[in-house]
Amino acid sequence: MSVTIEGERVDQLLRIIVAAATGDYELRVPLVEEDDDEFLEVELGVNYLLEELALGKAKSDSQRQQLEARAEELAHQQSELVEALSTPVIAVWPGVLALPLVGRIDDERAARITAVLLERVAAERATHVILDLTGVGTIAGNTMPGLLRMVRAIGLLGASCLLTGISPAVAQQIVALGEVEGRAPVRALAQLSDALAHVLAQKGALRG
C-alpha cells in the first residue's frame, strides 16, 4: 500500500503527538472529509487515543483529589486522637485526678498537658493529681523545668501532686534540676496504685 500525504498533514500530526508527549491531551488533529485516504484513519485514530488519554487523566486527577481529601481527613482524625490520648486526664476518685503519660514529652506537649490539667484541677476542685510517668521514655532536656513548673502551679491551685513510675533516667533529670528550680512540691511513689492508696489513706484520715 502506498499513500501520498501532504507534508502539512504530517507536520500537524507530529505537533499534536509532541504536545501529547508533554502531557497536553487537549489538542486534536483537524479532520477534513475530503482527505479520503488511509492516513485519515491514522489521524482519527490519534484523536481517539488523545480522547482516551484525556479521559484517563481526568479520572486519575479525580482519584488523586479524592485520595488527598481522604488523607487530609485521616490526618485530622489522627491529630484529634493523638491530642485526646496525649492528655488522658482521668478522675479516679472524687477530687483525685490521674494522668498516665505515654511516649516522649517535648515543650509543646508539656504546655498542652499543663493547660488541660490545670483547667481540670480548677473545674473539679481536685485535691490530688497523680502524674504517672511509667510510659514516658524520654523527657526533652529543656522540658523538665516546664513539667516541674506545672507541678508548682497545681500546688498553687491547692492540690497535691504525686509522681509515679519515674524511670532512673527521669529521676536523674529531676535531681539535676533540683538546684536550678528549687524545691518543687513533689512526692514520688513507685506505682500508680501506691499513689492511689496513699491519697485514699489521706482522705480517710481527713474524714476520720
Add this chain to the structure above:
Amino acid sequence: MRVHVSGDISLGDAEEYVAKFLGQYRGRHVLSVVASGTEYSAKARKHLLAMEEAGPHATVTTSALVRSAINLMTRSTDPSRYRVFGNEFEAMAWLEDQEG
C-alpha cells in the same frame, strides 16, 4: 434489519443498540446506514465492540470520516461479520451471501 444512524452516539445509544442486536434481533442480518457527521463517543465506541457477537453487519456510508471511524472500531473484528460499503446495493449483495 435496516437501521439508520446519525448524530452523536452516546454510551446509552450504544447500549440500546447492542442490547437489541445481541438480544431480540440476535443473528439477524443488519444493514446499518450511517449519516455523514455521525460521531461516536469514546464510551460508545468501546461498548460497540460487543457487536462482534452479533449477526452479519453491513454499514453503508458516504462519509470518509464515518468510514474511518467504523474501520477503526472494527479493525480487530472478524471481517466476515462486519464490512463497510459506499452504497446499499453492494451492502445488500454482501449480506445476502452471508450465513446467518
